[in-house]
Amino acid sequence: MLAEFDLIRRYFMSPQEAQATDGVALGNGDDATLLLPQAGQQLVVSVDTSVTDVHFPCDAPAYAIGHRALAVALSDLAAMGAASRWCLMALTLDQRVFTDSEMAEHWLSEYASGFHTLCQRHATILVGGDVTSGALTIGVTVMGEVPIGKAMTRSGAQAGDAIAVTGALGGGAGGLGLWKQGERDISHPLLQRYLLPEPRLAAGIALRGIATAAMDISDGLLADLAHLRNASKVGAAIDLEALPLVDGLEHQVGLEAARKAALSGGDDYELLVTLAPADVALAQAELAKLGIPLTVIGRCSETLGVTGVAPADYIGWQHFSGVTL
Amino acid sequence: MLAEFDLIRRYFMSPQEAQATDGVALGNGDDATLLLPQAGQQLVVSVDTSVTDVHFPCDAPAYAIGHRALAVALSDLAAMGAASRWCLMALTLDQRVFTDSEMAEHWLSEYASGFHTLCQRHATILVGGDVTSGALTIGVTVMGEVPIGKAMTRSGAQAGDAIAVTGALGGGAGGLGLWKQGERDISHPLLQRYLLPEPRLAAGIALRGIATAAMDISDGLLADLAHLRNASKVGAAIDLEALPLVDGLEHQVGLEAARKAALSGGDDYELLVTLAPADVALAQAELAKLGIPLTVIGRCSETLGVTGVAPADYIGWQHFSGVTL
Structure with a gap:
């Protein structure tokens, strides 16, 4: 007992x-x-x-x-x-x-x-x-x-700001897919991304005072970006080709599915930030010291909404979706 | 949706x-x-x-x-x-x-x-x-x-201190028993005690600086007292007749079962405190202003262990008890 x-x-x-x-x-x-x-x-x-x-x-x-x-x-x-x-x-x-x-x-x-x-x-x-x-x-x-006063929030993005993400996307959804297919070798890079994500604490501290807004990507890039857009009252133009896909994902599932995983798969736990264009190089240099890439994937716009992605890509993780509650 | x-x-x-x-x-x-x-x-x-x-x-x-x-x-x-x-x-x-x-x-x-x-x-x-x-x-x-430095902990009790409890005991177990028997009138005083307990925040603040040790009674008086005794390295002599039983409980289940509920039923969310004997009257006066009784139910001793209660009464709420985990 x-x-x-x-x-x-x-x-x-x-x-x-x-x-x-x-x-x-x-x-x-x-x-x-x-x-x-x-x-x-x-x-x-x-x-x-x-x-x-x-x-x-x-x-x-x-x-x-x-x-x-x-x-x-x-x-x-x-x-x-x-x-x-x-x-x-x-x-x-x-x-x-x-x-x-x-x-x-x-x-x-x-x-x-x-x-x-x-x-x-x-x-x-x-x-x-x-x-x-x-x-x-x-x-x-x-x-x-x-x-005091130095926290990054979701509400500071301005039209014209660059939109950037740390690391690479799609690993959460890619790893979950592999797990469902029966892969149990936990050293597989995609399973590592899904099962053992690394919270970007050092990157967050490094971006403090540089980024205009920040949040983490847990529900999927587009779903989380929607929260940031709403809080900051901006729109976003996404450059699909710029999305940093996690290594091996495209090979595993093909380009289209890999991009879909990056846009709406969730569970990536990377940071989504906005930056004044003049600060992008500084932010990238600071994160490079930590060995973490920072990739510009789009730009904030005055026009609300999102351009550059198809509406079908726009599905985030919803615990209660599809359920009449 | x-x-x-x-x-x-x-x-x-x-x-x-x-x-x-x-x-x-x-x-x-x-x-x-x-x-x-x-x-x-x-x-x-x-x-x-x-x-x-x-x-x-x-x-x-x-x-x-x-x-x-x-x-x-x-x-x-x-x-x-x-x-x-x-x-x-x-x-x-x-x-x-x-x-x-x-x-x-x-x-x-x-x-x-x-x-x-x-x-x-x-x-x-x-x-x-x-x-x-x-x-x-x-x-x-x-x-x-x-x-800073004013929090009450479990470890300050001294041999000779009075042991006291706020309010009345046994209502948690009594209310649970009634619920199991099918009583659903939530205005019943015992169900109120079980389903709608009132945390003793005002009493805690009033006892700060007076009580030598304190904890709340969630697992049952004797089980919780054991934590306080261990933390303070004291024993306890309990006066069974002094236990403040919640109104109506003795009538409902008889004296022996009522005392058992008070000793080991749990879910009472009263405060268990120890006090220098000279401070008991002051503590009671302070709680009287809040309309909360404070009843002395025993005394801390140098000899470890508990006297005044039967070993069979000494059973607290254990989520994993009886389970080979």
Whole structure:
């Protein structure tokens, strides 16, 4: 018998005591966590839920499930240009999938490893959480900081600004497609992109003060661009040929399907930013230092709406689409 | 068809624009929320997950589900003596339970009403969230503030301190029992206690600087007291006859079962505090101003362990108990 408190202690307590500089005055193990945000910073918070068979395949590797649940949440901090500091994890576990305790321990240890490894990579401390039973669901709350007034938002784009994306697109949809076809070699580059996305935190910080608007691409480029356009009250002209497609995707599915994946597949967790044309070269140089490409894919226009893509490409990820709710 | 973004906008955007004094620099609708914590305060954060048929009956009124999911999270802030300020809600909705859109709208509107009403009562602003599909699960992250160094923790109890509880105990278990027996009149006092618990935020703030240790009673008095004893390295002598039983419970189930509910039933969301004996009267006077009783139910001892109760009473709520995980 593994009680809830043992579970939490064993896998989710921070491996080492938090340091004073970490801003954690009281960590795991009390009713709540006490944090000391830094003076001159705004607190940047977001929550993301990952549900089995909705956001990830139920048979995905546990390591990837832990990594991915945190990555998609951190991606929102990246989009604000925030430095990540702390997170909370609400884990709902379906005990019925474990036929024996060895299997359960293995799953949990792999899951925790995926989660903690990404935490360490981004100096993020797991400061609290909750473990309950039910259908596997992971809610991650992330908290970061940004100097007051310096956060990137969705609403600052101006007509004439360049539209650019970090990295390459289409890997999320391409990886999901491969997984559905039975590919299980997790070292496959497309599966890496789908199952182990890297939140663009360093890129977000580097683009702070340069980009006029930013958001992350989680629902698909066009769907997310629509949010940015609405918030900024601009239109967009997209240059289809400029879309940076993830390596190997065109070879796998053909050019048309690859572009469709890039436009509306979702799950890419790249940053979508707008920039004054004069700042594009500076932004590209800053990201080049991090080894991250930044590709101009279009331009903001005064005329609302989108040009350069067919209406059929304009379908984003909607949890409730097609359902009469 | 009700898309995810419409859903969020319709029911979960803050009804009015946040004020500058609310510390919300950028609210719902961007990748993340920007908050401005007050100088001289520590940030107090906690997350609680409520799963259908685990933490509440699937056929509970939607208003109560919304209220309760927030209440159990706020209860943790109360236990720290924090003032509640902001919350995030991760709602996973099972669309299959809605046979038509009218039913869905009614459920969501009632749910949102329960959630928002409690938000307003405790000056808590819903600053972000996430709506996904899956088994009904609600994760609530709450954020409050407490002056630096003034939070109540579980670890400050000393041998000789009085052990006291706010309000009355046994209502959670009593209400759950009634619900299982088919009682559906939500105005029944025991159902109110189970389905619509009131987090003791004002009591927590009033006890700040007086209580030596504090926590909330969610898993059952004895189970929670064990956490406090372990954190403070003290034992406890309980006075069974002093337990404040919720009105009507003894009449409903008899004295023995009522005491058992108070000791280990859980879901009461009262505060469990320890106090120097000289401060008991002051604490009681402060809570009397709020109309909340504070009852001494025992004393901390140097000898570890608990006296005054039978071992059989010593069973708390364990999500994974009895399951080989």
